[in-house]
Amino acid sequence: xxxxxxxxxxxxxxxxxxxxxxxxxxxxxxxxxxxxxxxxxxxxxxxxxxxxxxxxxxxxxxxxxxxxxxxxxxxxxxxxxxxxxxxxxxxxxxxxxxxxxxxxxxxxxxxxxxxxxxxxxxxxxxxxxxxxxxxxxxxxxxxxxxxxxxxxxxxxxxxxxxxxxxxxxxxxxxxxxxxxxxxxxxxxxxxxxxxxxxxxxxxxxxxxxxxxxxxxxxxxxxxxxxxxxxxxxxxxxxxxxxxxxxxxxxxxxxxxxxxxxxxxxxxxxxxxxxxxxxxxxxxxxxxxxx
Numbered sequence: 001x002x003x004x005x006x007x008x009x010x011x012x013x014x015x016x017x018x019x020x021x022x023x024x025x026x027x028x029x030x031x032x033x034x035x036x037x038x039x040x041x042x043x044x045x046x047x048x049x050x051x052x053x054x055x056x057x058x059x060x061x062x063x064x065x066x067x068x069x070x071x072x073x074x075x076x077x078x079x080x081x082x083x084x085x086x087x088x089x090x091x092x093x094x095x096x097x098x099x100x101x102x103x104x105x106x107x108x109x110x111x112x113x114x115x116x117x118x119x120x121x122x123x124x125x126x127x128x129x130x131x132x133x134x135x136x137x138x139x140x141x142x143x144x145x146x147x148x149x150x151x152x153x154x155x156x157x158x159x160x161x162x163x164x165x166x167x168x169x170x171x172x173x174x175x176x177x178x179x180x181x182x183x184x185x186x187x188x189x190x191x192x193x194x195x196x197x198x199x200x201x202x203x204x205x206x207x208x209x210x211x212x213x214x215x216x217x218x219x220x221x222x223x224x225x226x227x228x229x230x231x232x233x234x235x236x237x238x239x240x241x242x243x244x245x246x247x248x249x250x251x252x253x254x255x256x257x258x259x260x261x262x263x264x265x266x267x268x269x270x271x272x273x274x275x276x277x278x279x280x281x282x283x284x285x286x287x288x289x290x
Contacts, residue, residue, distance in 0.1 A: 035279045039274070042072065047060070088112070090190075092119040098127075110136070116165035117167060117168070143157075173217075173218055176194040191215060199229035213237045213277060213284065227258055272290075273289055
């Protein structure tokens with residue numbers, strides 16, 4: 001009798017263990033299928049952290065040298081996963097490049113993309129020096145191209161369409177790397193600080209810029225996000241990365257009204273803080289955290 005009771009108890013324990021194991025497996029399986037895009041609150045600047053479904057860590061820009069970028073990354077990078085697989089500098093203005101120096105000093109970085117445009121700001125030069133010290137491979141972006149990040153996930157580089165390597169740019173904003181991140185049926189257009197001249201050039205080229213989510217150009221400035229461009233991109237969501245009470249008048253009220261008129265739901269890091277987007281390739285879930 002005792003033996004049968006013991007067998008019964010063991011059977012129950014095994015059943016519970018199997019159920020828990022299945023639940024854990026399904027949880028991590030479903031979690032793995034998620035693409036995460038984090039628009040980090042770095043005050044007046046840009047920083048985007050992406051976790052791919054296969055677990056790759058990608059950072060695009062890092063705010064300026066005073067930005068709390070390492071504190072922000074500590075919230076999205078667990079202690080057991082500290083490597084940045086890909087770093088992208090959209091263009092070398094201080095409010096994009098400065099914080100990346102801190103990232104290089106704190107985290108191992110496997111590969112870096114940038115345009116090689118000439119800029120003499122201390123933040124940019126410090127970033128290049130740190131890369132050289134750590135012997136990190138640099139890839140120059142000088143033409144449209146496609147980067148495969150895994151099954152059903154890719155980056156399409158849409159701009160620049162010419163080489164900026166060792167050249168000075170008349171308008172550094174317009175040297176920004178413009179990329180479209182595509183995961184199954186969802187797409188995200190990340191334009192750095194590209195202004196209306198680049199928007200027009202992209203539209204004239206006939207390249208597909210349609211996207212579910214748009215990271216607005218130049219912090220919502222009125223020299224970007226033209227009505228024609230917004231209508232063609234036709235995003236459901238726009239994200240503006242901008243600091244509170246900044247001295248630049250960003251974002252422009254004209255752009256805010258334009259987004260409202262076109263029915264585009266807008267999120268701002270100065271108001272919502274850290275903006276988190278998750279996608280399974282079909283549905284997009286967006287949340288925010290101060």
